[in-house]
Amino acid sequence: MEVLNQSTVISIESIRVACRHCTLSSLCLPMGLTPEDVERLDDIVKRARPLHRGDILFREGDRFRSLYVVKTGSLKTFAPSSEGGEQVLSFHLPGEIMGLDAIDKGEHACSASALETSAICEIPFGRLEELTAIIPSLQHQMYRLLSKEIGQDTDLLLLLGKKNAEERLAAFLLSFSQRLHKRGLSATDFHLSMSRHEIGNYLGLAVETVSRLFTRFQDDGLVRVERKHIELLDLQGLEEIVGGVGAGRRSPQCRQHT
Amino acid sequence: MEVLNQSTVISIESIRVACRHCTLSSLCLPMGLTPEDVERLDDIVKRARPLHRGDILFREGDRFRSLYVVKTGSLKTFAPSSEGGEQVLSFHLPGEIMGLDAIDKGEHACSASALETSAICEIPFGRLEELTAIIPSLQHQMYRLLSKEIGQDTDLLLLLGKKNAEERLAAFLLSFSQRLHKRGLSATDFHLSMSRHEIGNYLGLAVETVSRLFTRFQDDGLVRVERKHIELLDLQGLEEIVGGVGAGRRSPQCRQHT
DNA sequence: ATTTGTTTTTGATCTAGATCAAGTGCCGCC
DNA sequence: GGCGGCACTTGATCTAGATCAAAAACAAAT
Structure with a gap:
């Protein structure tokens, strides 16, 4: 089996752990929220979704329902390029969010698969949207996250172009x-x-x-x-x-x- | 002088025209808003900012305050690459929004300059955020716009990579x-x-x-x-x-x- | 341990497109 | 309306990195 970056043992306990105890909260959506707001966010997050190497989290074309945050492990996203090939679009480490590119069209534009055993938090987007409407700092956080993703793409663009x-x-x-x-x-x-x-x-x-x-x-x-x-x-x-x-x-x- | 895509004459009238009369509203932020909500959006939009070829709308490093929408004309965004060169990141046509990549860091990560005589709508982001918190459909529209931008970057990534x-x-x-x-x-x-x-x-x-x-x-x-x-x-x-x-x-x- | 398939490395060649080098045409400007 | 400069085109050469080929290192299964 693989040597994992974080911990080879994924206990029931660690899966049940809420956002406020998550070591990733400073990188993730809860960043800068009050404990009460974190609680509310926590209520809508679904946990316990261990994936193994090669498992698909979502596929290109799947209806978009949720955003996903890597809790442990790592994933890649990729899209088919012309002629059956595929282009790897990004690698995702713990605390990073996937699925942001699917909001626009309502369906996933790329697929995501686990590179190793990984735990994922699922955040139903509809619920999240309701929450961001009443928690300004969460809304701001969302805008920042989306914007950050754009910035990262830009960096990669520069890399590939120049x-x-x-x-x-x-x-x-x-x-x-x-x-x-x-x-x-x-x-x-x-x-x-x-x-x-x-x-x-x-x-x-x-x-x-x-x-x-x-x-x-x-x-x-x-x-x-x-x-x-x-x-x-x-x-x-x-x-x-x-x-x-x-x-x-x-x-x-x-x-x-x- | 240049032959413009839309109209060579930018009258005072056309500058004063509000979002609800704008031919671009179906491509822009007002998409899917009620007339009342468009009105509210309209209140925060600053207009009348004609740029000429080569004029800079914002510079890399500038404090981020506003998003900008192209009303007529066209612009490019670009970032310096290593060794003094620059990478053109995108071209913007009427109805397209610029500055989304700056939300995260609070300062512009790229510069924008006019490719021809262009009119711009400026949307102070702070005001917009307040508005999106109380107009759910506008919030949704913003999420879609940001997400769309990510999708476009992805397309370009595929282009450059493959x-x-x-x-x-x-x-x-x-x-x-x-x-x-x-x-x-x-x-x-x-x-x-x-x-x-x-x-x-x-x-x-x-x-x-x-x-x-x-x-x-x-x-x-x-x-x-x-x-x-x-x-x-x-x-x-x-x-x-x-x-x-x-x-x-x-x-x-x-x-x-x- | 042996087989089988996959991933990685290493070497030899080939080529798309960069770079270098000259034009050529367009446009603004005094 | 002729000059100067820049944008574009066209041709000749060069090269980074792709492709082809094959061996070596692993990993999983038997």
């Missing part, structure tokens, strides 16, 4: 590192729950390129890679790569349409 | 065509207010590639191009290109990391 393979992978690793760190986990030593193939797909690169880059980063002393276990040895070095400034390494190349 | 140059430009032209059509303009005969350079930047292609593709599309009888004036001659042909299926043309190529 950065080369090296910069993309470095950015990916750093982003992962930061997100884990916010969740109280190590920023420099972690487990990638997705395959090289999924990373490549997400970054718009071929599997082989991803693999070669991992090797190169390791040779350069930037990371230590052992299958899915990653250790970031030189955060600054990675940041320099992302910055586009080759800094320590080559430079007269890789400019793109200015 | 499609080749030909597919990208075809998708761009068709998307433009559809958006203009929704606004009551011709779907097959229009004026591109942005430069080849900006198109290339948006699509992640070099100017030269864009130019060559226009030429090729024209040679293939798909479009007629005369500087910024575009005529789509074969919508289906363009759709086939986007679909990834070369259909009428070549085929054993262009697969990417499945």
